[in-house]
Amino acid sequence: MFTGIVSDIGTIQSVEERGDLRLVVACDYDMDGVDIGASIACSGACMTVVEKGANWFAVDVSAESISKTADTMWTEGARLNLERALKVGDELGGHIVTGHVDAVGAVVAMEAVGDSHPIRIKAPRDIAPYLAPKGSITVDGISLTVNAVEDLADGDVIFDLNIIPHTASVTTFADLKIGDEVNLEIDILARYLLRMEKLRAATG
Structure with a gap:
């Protein structure tokens, strides 16, 4: 973990x-x-x-x-x-992350606003239901908070992040460009909801 x-x-x-x-x-x-x-x-x-x-x-x-x-x-x-990996007694500074990538997203917009860096990422429809404003998302291994979610007509989703200067300086976010792919992991609670919904759909 x-x-x-x-x-x-x-x-x-x-x-x-x-x-x-x-x-x-x-x-x-x-x-x-x-x-x-x-x-x-x-x-x-x-x-x-x-x-x-x-x-x-x-x-x-x-x-x-x-x-x-x-x-x-x-x-x-x-x-x-x-x-x-997390050790017993370590500070839980982000959120629980499993290290299992759920989907690959793509950077569709980024800009600098003051010292911060708003970024928009497009994610596939498979994980769209499990992204919510103020929910957690892991992007390239970084625990982040979703600011806003935009559902697209084709079922895909675009979500917004705000990268503060400290996060940009200690991660690879400084390397990102529009069009780059990123690894996404949904919150562990959303992962269990995903499993329950699949079972519910399979059993009718």
Whole structure:
């Protein structure tokens, strides 16, 4: 489990095809305190540490993970928002995050208003019912609050965020451009509602 509070930005140093993708990610974590088998969220996707060094760790990314995440995130040189798994007693600064990406969205508008950065993201219809104003959403591993929601005629949805200067400075939001894809995870309560609605529909 995670909280959506990014604690480092990593950079993919190398990508190797081994059936799965083996990624080496440079970071500033003290890797002496990170065990092999530990979980690290990489821009919202929970990954398992399979190798490590003084300032890097390696993960294996399955074809399933690649198919469910943003197209350009698993490339050499890409920057990733990193968060280590929540420990008992840690401060819950964001909201409960599982590290399972529900959908891929796209940035459709962004601007600077004062020091803040309003951003609009288009999300697919599958998760549209689970986005609500003042609700929580995880975008590329970052816990954020939805400001507004606009339902589109085709069933897709556009939701608004406001990125404060601190969040922009400690995450990869500074890299985003209009058209970029982002990983989205709905709030865990909405995830259970999604499951219950699917079961209700299946049983009539």
